[in-house]
Amino acid sequence: MTQISASSENPAERRSKTRIQKENETRILLAALEVFSENGFRGATLDRIAATAKMSKPNLLYYFKNKEEIHVALLTDLLDVWLAPLREISPHGEPADEIGSYIRRKLESSRQFPRESRLFANEMLAGAPHIGDFLQSELKQLVDEKAAIFQGWIDEGRLAPCDPRHLLFAIWSTTQHYADFSVQVRHVLGLQPGDVSYYEEAVSMLETLFLGRLVPPASTD
Amino acid sequence: MTQISASSENPAERRSKTRIQKENETRILLAALEVFSENGFRGATLDRIAATAKMSKPNLLYYFKNKEEIHVALLTDLLDVWLAPLREISPHGEPADEIGSYIRRKLESSRQFPRESRLFANEMLAGAPHIGDFLQSELKQLVDEKAAIFQGWIDEGRLAPCDPRHLLFAIWSTTQHYADFSVQVRHVLGLQPGDVSYYEEAVSMLETLFLGRLVPPASTD
DNA sequence: GTCTATAATACGATAGAC
């Protein structure tokens, strides 16, 4: 299985491309994102990707030599986007500010790139066959680094004692949920298919959860 | 697309089954759960299900008339399991107790039925083609009912002002994350493939998050 | 109930004309 890392781009392979090449590759990747994010790698078909891209199947395979190469291209692009919000967490800010703005960045990323989020989710559910190496190396390293920042705040009493890595899991899951399970969110809230107005409420909810206090101390009347 | 509800079982159709029938159906459903939960409906193949069940493909199709019928059987079984923890929330308990035990039930469900959780997640990512009706009717109704309980607590000042339905989303996402993204959790924590020891830490994290206070009030030195 | 054989279609990928 071809494994991908966030910085596996080889500039030497990149020959100068014509305008039409760039346009077609973009069309294909956009269509493939649509199909892969909905059905996963195995569930996606070149027929559907080609149809979505309004392109013949052989023409599509003129730009990417096979199905896996398209998938790899999408995942590679994704990984940088994925790590960006986490990288920005700084040890120098206030815990509430840093965590708050991280949550807002992740929610914004979820709102702006729901298909990318579902592509990632599909890869996870399948057991991460393509990005297992990335998770074990680059992601783990970045998480360890940021977890150390959180641990510092805990030691200083500026953050409640908790496992920092699980705090990150909680932030990831709650924010990505709005992209990955958007169908359920919309159905439960009674919204129309395209409606993503729930993101306003999501910000509010997650700020209360992570920065405020959900259950007040029992009153001692 | 065949739609499913949580109570769509028709007892009249259920003829008495021999022991071997029950055993084989169970074997098939167990194998199918394994395959569907990993690759989704479209990504799953009867070949893999049959191989996993150690059964020939035609024999498998002797028990279920096609691929979709197996999938429907799994989802139908799933939905009751899925709603059970939510149904138990009572308006008469303390908010902290009710929410706390709901989180523990959901985490336990995630730990005990990770493949069922991933089956559900795959269905969500695909746009809920089979259980859209369930989400809009039964789930929405139950959520509205339980959200009203939360709202009552909010009105009484026993719960912070928030959208109760988004509070449920937060509980669902954080708890299911440990099943759906278990590969990532294990890789980031540096655990072995089968290791699910992180559930101990998860309980602790989520209790701090939902019942405690993550970021203490700024000290006014 | 289980099997082998196979029909019928879906799918990934290539050949070769233009």
Place this chain on the structure above:
DNA sequence: GTCTATCGTATTATAGAC
């Protein structure tokens, strides 16, 4: 660069023997 035609395999499902 794009197309039609097509090959080989995978996949769903059925027929019919045992």
